[in-house]
Amino acid sequence: MRHTRKATAPLLAPYAFVAPAVVLFALMLLIPIGYTIYLSFEKTQVSGLGLGAGARKQVFAGLSNYASGLSDPTFAASLLRVLVYSLILVPVMLGLALLFALLLDARRVRFQRFGRLSIFLPYAVPTVVASLLWGFLYLPTVSPFPVILHWFGLSMPDLFASRTALFSVANIGVWGGTGFNMIVMYTALRAVPAELYEAARIDGASQVQIALRIKIPMIAPALVLTGVFSIIATLQVFSEPQTLAPLTNTISPNWMPLMKVYDLAFNDNNAYGAAALSVMIAAAMFVLSYGLLRASNKRVFQGR
Amino acid sequence: MALVRTDGALTRSQAAAPPDNSKRKPYRGGTAALPTAILLLGAVYCLLPVVWVLVASTKNDAQLFNTFTFAPNGSLWSNIRGLSAYAGGVFWHWMLNTAVYAIGGALASTAVSAVTGYALAKYRFRGRSALFNMLLAGVLVPPVVLAVPQYLLFAKVGLTDSYWSVLLPSVLSPYGIYLAWIYAMAAVPDEVIESARIDGCPEGRLFARIAVPMMVPGLVTIFLFQFVAVWNNFLLPYIMLSDENKFPLTVGLYTLLNRGSSAPSLYALVVTGSMLSIIPLIIMFLTLQRYWRTDIASGAVKQ
Numbered sequence: 001m002r003h004t005r006k007a008t009a010p011l012l013a014p015y016a017f018v019a020p021a022v023v024l025f026a027l028m029l030l031i032p033i034g035y036t037i038y039l040s041f042e043k044t045q046v047s048g049l050g051l052g053a054g055a056r057k058q059v060f061a062g063l064s065n066y067a068s069g070l071s072d073p074t075f076a077a078s079l080l081r082v083l084v085y086s087l088i089l090v091p092v093m094l095g096l097a098l099l100f101a102l103l104l105d106a107r108r109v110r111f112q113r114f115g116r117l118s119i120f121l122p123y124a125v126p127t128v129v130a131s132l133l134w135g136f137l138y139l140p141t142v143s144p145f146p147v148i149l150h151w152f153g154l155s156m157p158d159l160f161a162s163r164t165a166l167f168s169v170a171n172i173g174v175w176g177g178t179g180f181n182m183i184v185m186y187t188a189l190r191a192v193p194a195e196l197y198e199a200a201r202i203d204g205a206s207q208v209q210i211a212l213r214i215k216i217p218m219i220a221p222a223l224v225l226t227g228v229f230s231i232i233a234t235l236q237v238f239s240e241p242q243t244l245a246p247l248t249n250t251i252s253p254n255w256m257p258l259m260k261v262y263d264l265a266f267n268d269n270n271a272y273g274a275a276a277l278s279v280m281i282a283a284a285m286f287v288l289s290y291g292l293l294r295a296s297n298k299r300v301f302q303g304r
Numbered sequence: 305m306a307l308v309r310t311d312g313a314l315t316r317s318q319a320a321a322p323p324d325n326s327k328r329k330p331y332r333g334g335t336a337a338l339p340t341a342i343l344l345l346g347a348v349y350c351l352l353p354v355v356w357v358l359v360a361s362t363k364n365d366a367q368l369f370n371t372f373t374f375a376p377n378g379s380l381w382s383n384i385r386g387l388s389a390y391a392g393g394v395f396w397h398w399m400l401n402t403a404v405y406a407i408g409g410a411l412a413s414t415a416v417s418a419v420t421g422y423a424l425a426k427y428r429f430r431g432r433s434a435l436f437n438m439l440l441a442g443v444l445v446p447p448v449v450l451a452v453p454q455y456l457l458f459a460k461v462g463l464t465d466s467y468w469s470v471l472l473p474s475v476l477s478p479y480g481i482y483l484a485w486i487y488a489m490a491a492v493p494d495e496v497i498e499s500a501r502i503d504g505c506p507e508g509r510l511f512a513r514i515a516v517p518m519m520v521p522g523l524v525t526i527f528l529f530q531f532v533a534v535w536n537n538f539l540l541p542y543i544m545l546s547d548e549n550k551f552p553l554t555v556g557l558y559t560l561l562n563r564g565s566s567a568p569s570l571y572a573l574v575v576t577g578s579m580l581s582i583i584p585l586i587i588m589f590l591t592l593q594r595y596w597r598t599d600i601a602s603g604a605v606k607q
Contacts, residue, residue, distance in 0.1 A: 014429040018420050018435060021416055021419075021420040025442065029450065033453070035457060036452070103342060108334060108335055108336040111344060115347045118346075118347035121589065123589075124582065124589040125585070125586075132561060175350065236446050239539065242538075242542075261452060262539075262543070266543070274452050275452065275453065285449075286445075
């Protein structure tokens, strides 16, 4: 029967192929997640003076870590702060990304290659280094801005004041994130068939009208996805404020939710409390991103 | 554009649709002045900090504070010497470590992504779609939230403050698996697999000798995305490492700035270190431009 044999896909090979990913998934995701949930319900009990072996025991804590996390005013403040931060950063960044993507896709705009490369370049700069660079540009003694502003008779505001620091940090996010989102949108724009707006152009529609009426609706899926991922990423902001913190007292060690988690875990040595905060943040993220993707799938990807 | 369909229902034709309109717009007419100006303004905004650090790295501490920012001075070489002398040359250690973390992590990640994406795309097996959904849902787990438990677990097995503690968590990349899956579907035809099997080719060799070469352009893209992700990583090594000699650049420069805040005499070193740390990435970025393909990031593969 050899000559009529049809090649059949083997049964075991695919399992061998996915085995490394499954093992890593279990070790690096599932177990840490399970361990965090477990820790979040534990606490240290100190008996006596807390001296000697056995004086500190790990005991079941119920929901007390969650309760103290939720009633911690600094955590609540950091949550509010990160929401405002995201509200400032995401619209500005995606608005600029869309504007530049449309400019790259428009006719009669020059220097498109130079513009594309320059605006994408910050993607190659690590967030910590970007924060260092902007941090120096914000320092009046080092920055070129005071001199330039002086030419126009202006003075530089304190960019690390309690009212301005959030914007200063958000600017670093805008700088670092616009290019990547621009490229994703630009790629989506190039996939729009030209015939779709050739007719509009012949009818005398302006470039702006074509952009608003045809191009932007056509790339709605790209806009929604960049939006969802940007929101998720900005809520996890850590590196920028952590890097700027040594330059100013405005940015406290628990300025943003993840800084608060770090501070609790490593400065206060309270891994249990940090675990409870992590679980709450992760749950909120999961609900938010799942909900956003669900909603956008329904609206934007209908029919697919 | 169908980036994350949690039901995994991106069809082959969608993934492979070549959106190639690259030659559709010849220049006609003159220049639109205002849009061009806006684009250039954006470019200036993005280049400003990079140009600043290039110039500022030519200044010593006094010049950094006293001379006009965009006027270069001649202290670059002495800054580099000062940085190299700092703490017994630890800066170059950081540079080397970063290269090890980024290259090692990205290579391992690309390999795992390739084999997993290929298996998900080209085999029908029990549990395939459950596995697919599970791996992609990993994208939704904030990595930063995992860092603390990962640290505690690594501490239990005595792996904190080791190269492994930074390398191992960066190997599994849901995004890389997703890209490899799209690429395997689009670039490896079923007929080729079929005929190799009829010729008696074992599955392992079929993957390594036939599928991988077809997937190479996509794998380079995955490598680059992972390379940048590891190169940029801060929180994970910041938590895991305490030995200065194992730091990557991001953590090293951060500690340098931290010390500099009490002794501004270190600022020139921080500036020079920042400058040196972005040069390799910018060179890579400019030379490997054609591999920065977000078209596969957006779910479509040009062929």
